[in-house]
Amino acid sequence: MIDRRLHGVVAIAVGAFLVTLAALVRLYVYPSAMLLPAEHDRITRMSSESGTYFDTAALRTRRGVPIDVAIARYGDLVRSTADVAVWTEFVSVQTRTGDRVDYHERRAAFDRRTGQAVDCCDGYEDADPRPRPRGLVFRWPLDTRPISYPVYDPLARRAVTARFEAIETLYGVRVQRYTQRLVNERLRQPAMNLPGTVFGLKESGEVPATAYLDGTRTFWVEPASGMVIGVRENLVKTLRADDGRGSLVLFSADLRTSSGDERWNAGEAGHFRSWSVVVGTVVPLSLALPGLVALLLGLRRQFRPGDPRPEPGESAGTAAGREPLPADA
Structure with missing residues (x-):
């Protein structure tokens, strides 16, 4: 026993x-x-088979032009910590033949659990040394929920609500679809001075104009990892004369992440x-x-x-092995 x-x-x-x-x-x-990664070293590509842009060198609008976008993101492991990741992004927009259409770069920090922007670590956006972004930047939170999220727009320089719309399957991975809608967003960039003739005016003197943004941006997000599998941008940038006498299309394209990048992202999200x-x-x-x-x-x-209990004065072993007394005892 x-x-x-x-x-x-x-x-x-x-x-x-x-x-x-x-x-x-x-x-x-x-x-x-469960943390969003601090390390990152990847180039993602988007494209449109027919885009429109204003050629500032020739002062003319070019239509039906194939557009390619390369988005390079690199993690800064030196400045990142256990709680905050720091990434730098370079965005190059050009025609299929290699003519530069637009270029932007930014450096931003985000919380490694929520994906929310953190104001630190020498962040910048183009020539702005203190952009102070708000909302989600680069990554979405782990265990993304089917609700609305504020997502920072680097062109409008503010957080724009991305509303949950549906659950779909993309390359074998269950994803949640969110859409941002941008209406008459004034872009935070210096006003451009262009000849009045490009706006259809008779005078050739320079006319100051400001850029505005309209359209939609759609995200497909794998919820467990918070990884954006794919993005579609159907955006129109217009340049409007400040005196209201004319406008022109600065850039317009229906861009989508390449199928190869979406497939790779889906595989990484599935592994996570x-x-x-x-x-x-x-x-x-x-x-x-x-x-x-x-x-x-x-x-x-x-x-x-059911264990036998010893009698007083007996050991447990003696009690366990004791034979019964005869009936006439």
């Missing part, structure tokens, strides 16, 4: 250890490991989702279930009913 109870104590100790370890993995290790299931569910269960079984077995061995 002593050996059986000793085995029970060992089983209870092992079971308690496994259950405690499972709780630690699920409640502490898993949340601390599988990893999160293993760390957050499979490992804790593989520890907790054997632990519970060991606890139950140990408790059963310790408190199993």
Whole structure:
């Protein structure tokens, strides 16, 4: 009986250890490991087979031009911390033949759990050394929910609401679709001075004009990882004379992330989702279930009913092995 109870104590100790370890993995290790990445080194491409842009060198509008966009993002591991990631982005817009249409760059920091912008780390946008972005930048939060999110627009220089619209499947991955709508957004860039003739005016003197943005931007987001699988931008930039006497299309294109990049993003998001299931569910269960079984077995061995009780003055071993007295005793 002593050996059986000793085995029970060992089983209870092992079971308690496994259950405690499972709780630690699920409640502490898993949340601390669930972070948006600080490291990043990738170029994503978007394109449109027919775009329109104003050629400022020739002072004429060009239509039906194939447009390519290259978006390069790099993580700064030196400035990033356990809580904040710092990325730099370069966006080059050009025609299929290599003529530059537009160019932007920015550096921004974001919270590695929520994806929200953090004002730090020498952020900038083009010539603006203190843009102070708000809302989501670069990445969406882990466990993205089907609700509206403020997403920072680097052209409008403010957060624009991206509203949840639907759940879809993209390259075998379940994604949530969100759409931003931009209406009459004044772009935060210096006014341009152009000859009045480009606005259809008779005088050739320079006319100051300001750029505005209209259209929609759609995001397909894998919710577990907060990874943007694909983006579609159907935007129109117009240049409007400040005195209201004319306007022209500065840029217009229906851009979409390349299928190769969307497929790659979907694969990465799928790997992250599988990893999160293993760390957050499979490992804790593989520890907790054997632990519970060991606890139950140990408790059963310790408190199993029916053990013979020794008489006063007898040892447990004597009582357990005592033969019954004869009937005439």
